[in-house]
Amino acid sequence: MTDQAYNPANYCYRHPDRQSFVLCQRCGRTICPECQTPAAVGVHCPECVREQRAQFTANRRASGAPSRVTVARRRFAMLDQKATVVIVAVSVVIWLLDQVSNRALTQLLGYNAYYLPTQPWRMVTSLFVHSGFFHIAFNMWAVWIFGRMLENMLGTWRFLALYFISGLAGSMAVTLLAPQTSVVGASGAIFGLFAAFFMIQRSLGGNAVSLLVIIGLNLLIGFLPGTNISWQAHIGGIAAGFLTGYIFAKTRNVRKRGLQIALLVAEAVLIVVLAYVGYAIAFN
Known part of the structure; x- marks a missing residue:
């Protein structure tokens, strides 16, 4: 049995040497564990996370709503395995x-x-x-x-x-x-x-x-x-x-x-x- 041809879609788009099965829930790109941020459904890639945070910040500033500290919770969610x-x-x-x-x-x-x-x-x-x-x-x-x-x-x-x-x-x-x-x-x-x-x-x-x-x-x-x-x-x-x-x-x-x-x-x-x-x- 021989190896199939290299397929970039099967590797992290930010780390081409890392094979992964997980896709970003928003854009569908393949991402390795280091690039995954847990979301309400699935995980998101760094670009989608930055885009969401920018949109959230803009909406918060527009509405005047206060920010919430969720660093500890987010760090726990990022633990692998x-x-x-x-x-x-x-x-x-x-x-x-x-x-x-x-x-x-x-x-x-x-x-x-x-x-x-x-x-x-x-x-x-x-x-x-x-x-x-x-x-x-x-x-x-x-x-x-x-x-x-x-x-x-x-x-x-x-x-x-x-x-x-x-x-x-x-x-x-x-x-x-x-x-x-x-x-x-x-x-x-x-x-x-x-x-x-x-x-x-x-x-x-x-x-x-x-x-x-x-x-x-x-x-x-x-x-x-x-x-x-x-x-x-x-x-x-x-x-x-x-x-x-x-x-x-x-x-x-x-x-x-x-x-x-x-x-x-x-x-x-x-x-x-x-x-x-x-x-x-x-x-x-």
């Missing part, structure tokens, strides 16, 4: 509490298809529970590496949608393929990050064959006897990651934002419906 940091921090805290509570949180938050009708939230909460030190260490390392890259490329809300949709798909696949199995861990969501990163890199013209090899090798490990790894969750996460990455690639244009949200919601609903179908087949 907020969601990635929160996911890692919450997972580590839950793991520590689980260790000191004799695995009480594993019993409370872990996923088993048997609990689906009465405790459906376990499809998500199981992502934050891990069985041992090496389990959480490897998973959080993967979230930290790929999460930061993807959150920079996609923006926070798209990254969160990808993470939790992939995690839901992992629980759904366990329900369909191994309904009697109890699972914990963020592996399904992480494999979704791998798959989506591959799709996005290809859509931006990058060569991501090496990542595809990594996905295949890690998936293969789950089939080895004695590993006690839920390969079903990995398959579900990969499928959802490929689909979500494809949706992001095809609805990148600002004018397709509504379609993008609708497709993501439809994907999540389909995953939940399939999980209930799997439950009905296994327990009824």
Whole structure:
């Protein structure tokens, strides 16, 4: 597989060496994390921000309205990888509490298809529970590496949608393929990050064959006897990651934002419906 031709539209217009997936909500230009300013909807580029501030200042002077100090709030909004940091921090805290509570949180938050009708939230909460030190260490390392890259490329809300949709798909696949199995861990969501990163890199013209090899090798490990790894969750996460990455690639244009949200919601609903179908087949 060869690299596609260089496309300037896939790189920040102010930093041509920085690849990005995020577009300015106002003008549609590609911008890297350094050039992004969070807005009410999406992010804006430096030129659009300056234009808006100039217009705001002119309107304020014309109306005589007083200015408001929002520096602290704006600086917090500019922090990169907020969601990635929160996911890692919450997972580590839950793991520590689980260790000191004799695995009480594993019993409370872990996923088993048997609990689906009465405790459906376990499809998500199981992502934050891990069985041992090496389990959480490897998973959080993967979230930290790929999460930061993807959150920079996609923006926070798209990254969160990808993470939790992939995690839901992992629980759904366990329900369909191994309904009697109890699972914990963020592996399904992480494999979704791998798959989506591959799709996005290809859509931006990058060569991501090496990542595809990594996905295949890690998936293969789950089939080895004695590993006690839920390969079903990995398959579900990969499928959802490929689909979500494809949706992001095809609805990148600002004018397709509504379609993008609708497709993501439809994907999540389909995953939940399939999980209930799997439950009905296994327990009824």
